[in-house]
Amino acid sequence: MPTKKYLKNKSAKIERKKIKRKNRSKIRKFENHNNYISKRHNQLKLFESNYTPPKKATITSIFSPAVLTLGQKNASSTLKFISNIKHECSKSNRIDIRLDHVLEISNGAIIMLLGVIQDRKHFGINFTGSFPLHESSRESIYRSGFMDVVKTSQTAKSKINSNAILVSGAINKPPDELYTAVHKSMKCVWGIEGRCPLLCGAIIEMIRNTVDHAFVNDSRSKTWHFNVRFDNSLNKVYFAFSDQGSGIIETLVNKSSNVIRHLFDNNATLLYSAFESGTDSRTGHQWRGTGLRTIYELHEDGIVKNLTIISNNAYVSFERKTRVVLDESLSGTYYYWEIDLTCTKHVFK
Amino acid sequence: MIEIKVQTDFTEKPGARYYGDGEASGEEFFDVCIAPNLRKAMAEDVNLVIDFDGTEGFPNSFFSESFNRLCSNFGKKVFYERIVIVSNEVPKWIKIINQIVKDYDQ
CATH class of the missing domain: 3.30.565 (Heat Shock Protein 90)
Known part of the structure; x- marks a missing residue:
């Protein structure tokens, strides 16, 4: 027959084991938590090092020269205007093309401009714009299909889409x-x-x-x-x-x-x-x-x-x-x- | 006489020079049409007529590649003896092909 003392020791042992097990579990939980925290901390560090703030939705307005043709005399200024558009596309995601003051615009220049806009639109750049105040230049723009490519604040509609x-x-x-x-x-x-x-x-x-x-x-x-x-x-x-x-x-x-x-x-x-x-x-x-x-x-x-x-x-x-x-x-x-x-x-x- | 009508036997819309340039290249035209038909024509001792009419149009690089390959694989002599070029719509293509063969440097 086990004595009272033996039984007391036995139950004390069992109790100690229980406490040890509980402690171990607590420690494990604590360690897991620590690991989790340090893992998250590392992830955060990595994220911070790779983080680049999203491009701000900036709008850049580019004003056209008065004569937008590809003739020998005006080709340089036309190309400069088009180069500006290309250049600004690398900095802004919305370009506002201002044609308000255009007095003369050739088909070649319109087509070239459309080519650049169409190309940049493939890469997520949005375009808005204004039309020339000068009547015949505005008419040329209307007929070119420019409307289909560039959103304008004006309500005029492209007259002949099928012609381009x-x-x-x-x-x-x-x-x-x-x-x-x-x-x-x-x-x-x-x-x-x-x-x-x-x-x-x-x-x-x-x-x-x-x-x-x-x-x-x-x-x-x-x-x-x-x-x-x-x-x-x-x-x-x-x-x-x-x-x-x-x-x-x-x-x-x-x-x-x-x-x-x-x-x-x-x-x-x-x-x-x-x-x-x-x-x-x-x-x-x-x-x-x-x-x-x-x-x-x-x-x-x-x-x-x-x-x-x-x-x-x-x-x-x-x-x-x-x-x-x-x-x-x-x-x-x-x-x-x-x-x-x-x-x-x-x-x- | 063996005849290759490019429009029906190869393509209506020819491409450029190499296979890498896309479908229906000059290189492919040589491999698929010219080479096997020219071998057959030589075996049968007849001429090979190549008719370029009816297509959308050829870039010079198409002609350059297929006829340079012809010269390199069969020799200029075979071109002059066996090949007859037909191009009624664009006669200058005959001149261009002859020039390519003439300029071919062995």
Whole structure:
């Protein structure tokens, strides 16, 4: 028979064990809590080190010059305005384009502006704007399809949406909409909705060059925009193609390890020669394969008129045989041309 | 005579130079159409007619790649002896192709 003392000790032991177990559990809980706190503390530290405050919803207003055209005289100020828009897009997420004081605006400038806006909208930038007070400039803007792209505080509606087509892409193969746009443009000028093989061949070269000129690891620079505007009353179509890459001159200079630059007076002469000669006799440098000659031949064969190219700081107009170095440099390449009844008819059913 | 009608046998919407440039490239045209048909034409001792009419249009890089490959794989002589180019819609493409072959440097 266990004695009273033994029983007392036994129950005291059991009691002690219980207390120990309780304490252990408390300690474990405390340790777990401590671990949790330190873990959360570390997470907070990590979050604080990686934290960048969200971009403030800032609005930047950019005012257009009075003359917004791509002619030789005003191309620099137009490009400066467009460069400003591009520059501000990196700082603000809402851009207000003020066209109030525009007295003259060309189709080329509108199409170029639309290309830049469309491109930046892909990356989450919102645009608002105002229309020119000057009547004919306002009319040009209305007809351009500008309304579809930019929200305005004014209530006017775009008059002719169907008269403008904008095709964008970031791929090498042209989408079907591009061919549709070309077919429709033939209908507007020649009354026949059909193919224009030389024009399409040149546009494919432009698209291919976009990939060649794109910046490495920058998907944005592979995007291209093709704009078409129809003027049925004049049987005239305005075209523009733009990309946001490094530009033709930079690509040619890099390919030739800077040798080309020293062989020409300036970038504009270099650009003119690259298109006109295809293979340049002065340098023996093979530009075959860049497709630039194919694009120039559209002008030479009279398929298009008023072919104008801006790349980097060079401005070239083949119609007027103009080559000018601009004050402002454009990142990318911009082509503009027109087709009307004075051009060589090149259309097939 | 063996005939390749590009519009129906290959594509209505030709692409650019390499496979990497997208669908229906000049490189693909050589591999899929020119090379097998040219071998067949040589075996049968007949001409190979390539008809470029009816398409949306070719960039020069398409011609450059397919005909440079032809010269590199079969030689210029085979081009002059066996190939007949048809391009009624855009006759200058015949000139361009001839120039590419002429300029081909072995």
